Amino acid sequence: MTVEELAPESRPHLLRGVKLKNDQVRKTWVLLAPERYLRLNAISVDILQRCDGDAALSTIVDDLAEKYSADRTLIERDVRSLLNSLLEKRMLGL
Amino acid sequence: MTTQTAPQVSAQVSNQVPVQAPALQPPSAMLAELTYRCPLACPYCSNPLQMGGRETEMPTEAWQDIFTQAAALGVLHVHMSGGEPASRRDLRELVAHCAGLGLYTNLITSGVGLTKASFAELAAAGLDHVQLSIQDAEAKSADWIGGYEGGFAKKLEVASWVAEEGLPLTINAVIHRANVARAADMVDFAVRLGARRIEIAHTQYYGWALHNRAHLMPTREQSEKAYAEVEERRIRYKGQIVIDHVAPDYHAKFPKACMSGWGRMSMNVTPQGKVLPCHAAETIPGLEFWNAREKSLAEIWASSPGFNAYRGDDWMQEPCRSCERKAVDFGGCRCQAMALVGDAAACDPICSKSPRHNLIAEIAARDSAEEVAGFTPRRIERAREKSPV
Ligand code: SF4
Numbered sequence: 001m002t003v004e005e006l007a008p009e010s011r012p013h014l015l016r017g018v019k020l021k022n023d024q025v026r027k028t029w030v031l032l033a034p035e036r037y038l039r040l041n042a043i044s045v046d047i048l049q050r051c052d053g054d055a056a057l058s059t060i061v062d063d064l065a066e067k068y069s070a071d072r073t074l075i076e077r078d079v080r081s082l083l084n085s086l087l088e089k090r091m092l093g094l
Numbered sequence: 095m096t097t098q099t100a101p102q103v104s105a106q107v108s109n110q111v112p113v114q115a116p117a118l119q120p121p122s123a124m125l126a127e128l129t130y131r132c133p134l135a136c137p138y139c140s141n142p143l144q145m146g147g148r149e150t151e152m153p154t155e156a157w158q159d160i161f162t163q164a165a166a167l168g169v170l171h172v173h174m175s176g177g178e179p180a181s182r183r184d185l186r187e188l189v190a191h192c193a194g195l196g197l198y199t200n201l202i203t204s205g206v207g208l209t210k211a212s213f214a215e216l217a218a219a220g221l222d223h224v225q226l227s228i229q230d231a232e233a234k235s236a237d238w239i240g241g242y243e244g245g246f247a248k249k250l251e252v253a254s255w256v257a258e259e260g261l262p263l264t265i266n267a268v269i270h271r272a273n274v275a276r277a278a279d280m281v282d283f284a285v286r287l288g289a290r291r292i293e294i295a296h297t298q299y300y301g302w303a304l305h306n307r308a309h310l311m312p313t314r315e316q317s318e319k320a321y322a323e324v325e326e327r328r329i330r331y332k333g334q335i336v337i338d339h340v341a342p343d344y345h346a347k348f349p350k351a352c353m354s355g356w357g358r359m360s361m362n363v364t365p366q367g368k369v370l371p372c373h374a375a376e377t378i379p380g381l382e383f384w385n386a387r388e389k390s391l392a393e394i395w396a397s398s399p400g401f402n403a404y405r406g407d408d409w410m411q412e413p414c415r416s417c418e419r420k421a422v423d424f425g426g427c428r429c430q431a432m433a434l435v436g437d438a439a440a441c442d443p444i445c446s447k448s449p450r451h452n453l454i455a456e457i458a459a460r461d462s463a464e465e466v467a468g469f470t471p472r473r474i475e476r477a478r479e480k481s482p483v
């Protein structure tokens with residue numbers, strides 16, 4: 001098995017057993033995974049809600065750049081850094 | 095129960111806004127010890143030496159009520175454990191109930207007692223994750239350690255069902271004298287089983303493990319070699335398997351952050367409904383713990399004297415009180431301080447700053463050895479001595 005790498009045409013999705021939850025008690029979105037949870041900020045939630053296995057990385061970046069009227073390169077850097085950290089933690093599939 | 099690592103409830107905060115920390119945070123994890131019954135007899139089991147049998151266990155509705163309260167209180171992960179949770183006939187109902195509440199539902203199992211059909215039902219009921227214990231990387235030794243013929247083969251089968259269902263799998267392995275030479279092999283084995291994670295933990299000495307310490311503790315050389323070999327796998331398998339590695343306590347410089355702090359993030363519920371900060375908490379004499387059948391979970395979390403006893407740092411003594419690491423390790427483990435120096439509020443003697451730290455080297459020198467023999471298998475009834483392979 002080789003480690004997967006993000007490419008513009010990758011279609012990221014949360015692996016089974018990794019779930020987004022809007023936590024009513026902590027009033028924040030969290031990402032639930034085996035034995036851990038991550039508190040998410042708004043941009044991370046926006047990124048992960050788009051990782052549905054259909055949308056390509058490039059589409060996700062375009063979409064977010066438009067939504068935030070922000071520089072595409074900056075957005076791409078944020079998206080990649082989040083997704084790479086999840087890949088390493090075995091929480092994301094491509 | 096089949097895990098030696100405390101449920102990891104570390105909130106990993108990656109590129110986010112810090113959250114206001116209220117005085118008492120909601121618990122994020124619950125270890126639900128559904129039953130102490132278990133077909134296996136691991137000599138390092140963290141269950142207490144005195145265990146109540148089936149007739150003392152809470153019924154389905156009592157557990158369901160506890161889970162409902164847990165979700166409302168902020169629990170995110172429920173770890174169904176034991177004993178062997180599959181020994182309970184209502185496991186599917188309990189999983190379905192938790193899934194319905196949006197709780198992340200984890201099954202901590204030896205695999206023995208599950209069938210392909212019953213496992214498929216658990217998956218359909220909304221199970222999120224499986225933690226499967228292994229006793230060794232080879233069948234003969236594994237079955238001997240667990241005291242259950244055919245257990246190893248059963249685990250291979252269970253792992254394949256988990257893979258077929260597409261559920262995430264974590265392998266739990268506890269390292270001690272009888273398998274220390276194959277610690278790294280167990281990581282390789284977990285990769286072959288398709289596990290996304292492995293919890294590989296050097297034995298922590300509580301419950302049966304403390305009772306069997308003189309038969310379980312490896313030599314320092316063995317521990318260090320095993321530790322380094324497992325660490326080397328981290329790089330080799332980066333992105334393939336996540337390795338959660340618990341270092342051998344008795345050979346450490348600083349203690350572990352036990353339970354991420356007493357009563358800070360998680361609670362244990364015993365088969366009888368008692369709510370504890372950790373599975374060994376009742377070994378500390380004089381603490382009062384409350385039962386979820388008598389009081390609400392919210393009340394217990396906020397006001398149970400046992401939970402409040404070691405929250406914050408008012409209870410700390412020197413050297414912890416003025417130590418800059420106290421927010422990192424919370425002074426180590428209360429139960430270990432109790433067991434080893436007779437004072438639960440003392441600095442965990444694992445810490446090299448503890449005035450009693452020399453005790454650890456003495457115990458290790460006395461109890462560690464290479465020869466494998468004579469531990470007491472974990473049993474609900476009284477124990478018998480066991481001879482080596
Ligand atoms: S005897 Fe072994 S399998 Fe059974 S609960 Fe204890 S550690 Fe887990």
Ligand code: SF4
Binds near residue numbers: 417418423441448
């Ligand atoms: S002195 Fe206490 S707080 Fe400091 S490192 Fe040791 S156990 Fe931790």
